[in-house]
Amino acid sequence: xxxxxxxxxxxxxxxMAINNAVNADTxxxxxxxxxxxxxxxxxxxxxxxxxxxxxxxxxPGEKIRKTISESVPGCKHAFLTREEAAGxxxxxxxxxHASPEAIRDALAKVYTETSETEEHISMTxxxxxxxxxxxxxxxxxxxxxxxxxxxxxxxxxxHKRLKMFQITEDDFNKALKAVxxxxxxx
Numbered sequence: 001x002x003x004x005x006x007x008x009x010x011x012x013x014x015x016m017a018i019n020n021a022v023n024a025d026t027x028x029x030x031x032x033x034x035x036x037x038x039x040x041x042x043x044x045x046x047x048x049x050x051x052x053x054x055x056x057x058x059x060p061g062e063k064i065r066k067t068i069s070e071s072v073p074g075c076k077h078a079f080l081t082r083e084e085a086a087g088x089x090x091x092x093x094x095x096x097h098a099s100p101e102a103i104r105d106a107l108a109k110v111y112t113e114t115s116e117t118e119e120h121i122s123m124t125x126x127x128x129x130x131x132x133x134x135x136x137x138x139x140x141x142x143x144x145x146x147x148x149x150x151x152x153x154x155x156x157x158x159h160k161r162l163k164m165f166q167i168t169e170d171d172f173n174k175a176l177k178a179v180x181x182x183x184x185x186x
């Protein structure tokens with residue numbers, strides 16, 4: 001699988017994991033303190049070939065994703081679940097721990113950021129479906145994020161990502177139904 005866009009990752013281990021899974025070029029942020037030079041490299045890459053932000057499913061990874069997204073709007077995003085990125089030996093999370101299949105799957109299901117403000121799923125709908133506040137909301141959001149391939153989020157981030165990636169009400173309902181079915185079968 002050849003990826004046309006340049007993939008933004010956190011470090012060398014991530015680049016090695018990406019290259020074991022697909023043929024792609026990467027930009028490494030070398031940590032969560034994303035500097036001006038990295039932002040300029042990402043901006044240039046987006047103009048020339050496009051960019052996919054593919055960071056670890058943890059707080060530093062989300063910080064990097066947010067920093068780059070705000071500085072270079074319109075990037076594509078790929079996500080791994082926490083389970084797909086879990087280290088077998090250590091308790092760390094990272095792309096470097098994911099299987100080549102999980103990496104290929106995430107890169108096959110990228111979302112393009114949009115500046116459109118049309119809201120398909122309201123915060124009220126999230127609340128009504130047990131995704132905001134209350135017992136089990138965090139776990140339900142985590143499972144929903146896995147099904148939609150948008151990563152783990154808090155309630156406010158979930159609402160923003162649903163809007164930003166233009167998740168349709170139909171896709172949302174299908175994923176929510178799968179989550180509820182899993183809960184019933186547990």
